[in-house]
Amino acid sequence: ALGPECHYEMSSLSASFVQIKFDDIHFYENCGGGSFGSVYRARWISQDKEVAVKKLLKIENEAEILSVLSHRNIIQFYGAILEAPNYGIVTEYASGGSLYDYLSSALSEEMDLGQVMTWAMEIAKGMHYLHSEAPVKVIHRDLKSRNVVVTADKVLKICDFGASRFLAHTTHMSLVGTFPWMAPEVIQSLPVSETCDTYSYGVVLWEMLTREIPFKGLEGLQVAWLVVEKSERLTIPSSCPDSFAELMRKCWLTEPKERPMFKQIIATLESMANDSKLPEQCNSFLHNKAEWRCEIEATLERLKKLERDLSTKEQELKERERRLKMWERKLIEQSNTPVSSDSLSLSDGCFSC
Known part of the structure; x- marks a missing residue:
């Protein structure tokens, strides 16, 4: 989604992006689904360039936003098919x-500490x-390892990024598979700030350190309930x-x-990089997965039981x-027919619950 500033800045963004002809693209295989569209590996024929194409039902602001973003850790936008x-x-x-x-x-x-630190820093910088x-403030709201x-x-x-906001202007995510990465306020469709992305970043960092699937084996709505209510x-x-x-x-x-x-977060990672004890601690942790994996599994079992x-x-x-409703109905039925006082019995056990 876009931050609040975007509503004001959008009008000043001219639609300056390159329009690419559909027949200038040669599609290869589908390489996964983005939000609201399938992503294909393809060749941009006139430029002789391998590209990724996300097919969409319609294009709203996404192309305009992407066209003004430029950073080493943000996917580079080439143009749109309209x-x-x-x-x-x-x-x-x-x-x-x-x-x-x-x-x-x-x-x-x-993976070792060097790899984890480099990647943690790259995502944080992006x-x-x-x-x-960026020229336009963008709150991602769907940061997860599948979107990196x-x-x-x-x-x-x-x-x-922004698919949930650029397309259909939804203020909440309906993608069940995304729940493990979502901040409680996003799950509840409350107003969001930049730090909803901080929450998601913490989950991606956890994935890199554990190489496990977040809340594996739990349904999306179960995760939502556990995160928000518990x-x-x-x-x-x-x-x-x-x-x-x-x-x-x-996070x-x-x-x-x-x-x-x-x-x-960047400052924290920089100070961690200067910690001489961290490489040994981290590499020992990364390579002794058999020892601590059971802790994660025990929690999952506890959550499933909950x-x-x-x-x-x-x-x-x-x-x-x-049973109470049945009892109530019985009482009403009986009160509508003349009865002797001893014929109304509680022996049917309705209140034994």
Whole structure:
């Protein structure tokens, strides 16, 4: 989504982006879905360039916004296809796929502190640019590992931003798969500030450190309930280096104003880079996954049980309500027919619940 400033600045942005002809694009395979559209690897024929094309139902402000963004860690925008019904956004192609795919592949087993720090810094710098340095302030609201891509030379780039806001002007996300990355205020469709992206960043950092899927095995709505109603957060293993653990906890604070802005996150990462003890602690943590993975699994089991207990309670309450209604109906029926005082019996057990 866009920040509040955008509404004023949008009018001054001219639609200066390149319009690309649909027949100037040769489509290859579908390489995943962005929000509100499928993403394809393609060739921009006249430029002899490999590109990514996100097919859309319509183009609103996304192309205008993207056209004024320029940062090493933001996907580069080339132009848009505006020939109905073939609307699309054309960007650079990142051959490494999404960070989500990378983290679930065997390649990620090679990750060390250097890699985690470099990538944590790249995402933070890209987000700081969107919030504070870009010509238009952009609050992403859907930052997650699937919306971060890896280039051939292993640089991370944030992509697919603003789709929820640019398209259909929805103020809330209806994408169930996104819940594990969403801040409580976003889940509740409350007004958002930049720090809703801070919350999501904490989840991406957790993914890089654990190489696990956030809230694996829980349904989206279960996650939403646990995060909002029970203030549950992802499990930070006890052997996780303190500086990382503290940064993630700060990112996940319930009160948006208490979470750090990306300028502070960058400063924190810079000071962590000067900690001579961190490499050994972090590499030991990354390579001893078998020791702490059970902590994450134990939490997931506890959360699933919490969910089951809640469902059971709901069922019991519904059953009680049903029996009370039956009893009430019986009373009404009986009161409508003349009865002797001893024929109204409580022995049917309605109140034994």
